[in-house]
Amino acid sequence: MTTGQLMADERMPSRIADETISGVPFARLVKLELRKLVDTRAGRVLLAVVVALLIGVSLIPMFAGSPAEDKSFNDFVQIGSIVLQLLLPIIGILAVTSEWSQRTGLVTFTLEPRRTRVALSKWAASALMGLIGVVAGFVVAAVFTLLTDIIRGSDPSWSISWEVVVGIFVGQLLYISIGVAFGMLIQNTPGAIVAYLLIPSLWSMLGSFSWMANIAEWADTNKTMAPLLDASMQGSDWAKLGVSLVIWLVVPMVAGIWRMTHSEVKSG
Amino acid sequence: MIKVEDLTRRYGSYAAVDSVSFEVQPGTVAGFLGPNGAGKSTCMRMICGLTPPTSGTATVLGKTYAALPNPGRHVGVLLDAAAQHNGRTGREILTLGAIMMGLDRRRVDEMLELVGLNKEESKRRLRDYSLGMRQRLGIAHSLLGDPKVLILDEPANGLDPAGIRWMRGLLRGFADEGGTVLLSSHLLHEVEVVADELIVIGRGKIVAEGPKSALLSAAGTTVRTTDDQRLANALESAGFQASPATGGGIHTDAVPEQVGRIALEQQVVLTELRQAGTAGLEEMFLQLTAADAREGVAA
Structure with a gap:
């Protein structure tokens, strides 16, 4: 080792001006969580897959059927919404579970020991990403409505009710929130994704038995959310939506945040 | 300073840490020694609020860890250099820390340079880092917020002899400027040169504790x-x-x-x-x- 190197090795970090140090603001946590969603290849691939699938499923109505059949702006919005419903919650799940699967929780929770704030910032960041996803869905739907008109002369209807727009925004945010809740409760990426994707289908299967049909009407989010997404909410639909959300969103979210704030964070 | 009083953590009937008490004063480097599984890491996780203690208390700078506002600005922690997202670059990992602590981004460059990670290396993903590079990045991360206390779990692990020597100089300098260092190792010779105090732990209990000269x-x-x-x-x-x-x-x-x-x-x-x-x-x-x-x- 040369003398010059020794001198360089003995350098100390510079001091930061010692102003009063305040807690980490919530907005900063949300900004950080948003960045963590896009700063890895895995995160960016997932977002690219969302866009690619939005485009992919829109190609189906574009070329299928007669030129006037199912080619309105509303039709494209609805088919895109199915893709978002499947994939956006996975973003929410990964935002949470990566702290365990990649063991980054060790750093995250030492830099912000108030873990409830970390949990809420992950929820907020996932919701913001979801809003961007829904907007992307509307943009893709508009482009495809226009392209289909040009290529196939579909002469589409551009009308869409505000209830559908609001319903899709609210519905997708609820789906993402369920994803976040499952992530916090299960703390494991494959487990949370499988649970999120499988449990509703399980309900649909069970619902095919007559004695289960009644329960499924109240507990199957696929059934209770459908009127929200196509703006056909009426009568007991609201109560059914509320009950299913208590089961699949409120209970897992509360239990998940409790688990996140009380569990031991280990490296190994 | 770090103060640990009667700290105990049980897993069922097994006590991983059993009534451990010690203090580390500003200006000192304390070597926390013990064989693998002696309870060093569990004890350090309890100090940092990651593992809830069964009983007892731990304070850093007079407060429990969770009560420190923006703790990264007070305490530099390195518990496991591998516990970072494998898909992030070294620079990105430090940038996330800097955002969390509300620091100028230039601090990231300064820390990378300080620990000897060059521009090309800082742009590599963590999965392509050697263990020694991960340790250097972890040390850079712990120093980001200009803390007054350092808590480092086996930081010499994977460093080459020149790296270990560099780290000793860094920790000595940090303590000489009034900082408090708690440094764990399962190898005595790794810490004996730099430590002022030694805390020896075995099976969850402290078996020897005191100034290095007295123990010697x-x-x-x-x-x-x-x-x-x-x-x-x-x-x-x-x-x-x-x-x-x-x-x-x-x-x-x-x-x-x-x-x-x-x-x-x-x-x-x-x-x-x-x-x-x-x-x-x-x-x-x-x-x-x-x-x-x-x-x-x-x-």
Whole structure:
């Protein structure tokens, strides 16, 4: 080792001006969580897959059927919404579970020991990403409505009710929130994704038995959310939506945040 | 400073950390020593609020860790250099830390340079880092917020000899500027050069604690003879402890003069007789932790 190197090795970090140090603001946590969603290849691939699938499923109505059949702006919005419903919650799940699967929780929770704030910032960041996803869905739907008109002369209807727009925004945010809740409760990426994707289908299967049909009407989010997404909410639909959300969103979210704030964070 | 009082963590009936108390004052480097599984990491996780203690308290700078506002600006923590997202670049990992702590991004460049990670290396993903590079990045991360306290779990792990030497200089300088350092290791020689205080833990309990110089002088004598077994028996019948020393000879708690007299009585030829010093500390460390392990089995 040369003398010059020794001198360089003995350098100390510079001091930061010692102003009063305040807690980490919530907005900063949300900004950080948003960045963590896009700063890895895995995160960016997932977002690219969302866009690619939005485009992919829109190609189906574009070329299928007669030129006037199912080619309105509303039709494209609805088919895109199915893709978002499947994939956006996975973003929410990964935002949470990566702290365990990649063991980054060790750093995250030492830099912000108030873990409830970390949990809420992950929820907020996932919701913001979801809003961007829904907007992307509307943009893709508009482009495809226009392209289909040009290529196939579909002469589409551009009308869409505000209830559908609001319903899709609210519905997708609820789906993402369920994803976040499952992530916090299960703390494991494959487990949370499988649970999120499988449990509703399980309900649909069970619902095919007559004695289960009644329960499924109240507990199957696929059934209770459908009127929200196509703006056909009426009568007991609201109560059914509320009950299913208590089961699949409120209970897992509360239990998940409790688990996140009380569990031991280990490296190994 | 760091203050730990009666800290205990049980997993079922097993006590991973059992009534541990110690203090580390500003301006000192404390070496936290113990074999694998002795409870060092569990203890450090409790200090940092990651593992809830079964009983007892730990404070850093007079507060519980969770009560520190923006803790990264007060305490630099490195518990596991591998516990970072494998798909992030080294620079991105430090940038996330800087955002969280509300620091200028130039701090990231300064820290990368300080730990000797160049521009090209900082743009690599963590999965392509060697263990030594991860440790350097982890040390950079712990220093980001200009903390007053450093808590480092096995930071020398994976560093090359030049890296270990560099880290010692860094920690010494940090303590000399008034900082507090708690540094764990399962290897005595890794910390004995830099540590002012030693805290030795075995099976969850503190087995020795104090200034390094005091522990060194209590470390006994190393002796080599032409008939080690005979001298060892004589030492034991005279009421001293005697055990084989690593690298040959006997290690005993008798002082050199006592050993010399016993050897003379027994007419054993001495080939080497000296105060054990650091080698003795190593011996003591092994003995203390081994004796504790036997207790554990007996219980």
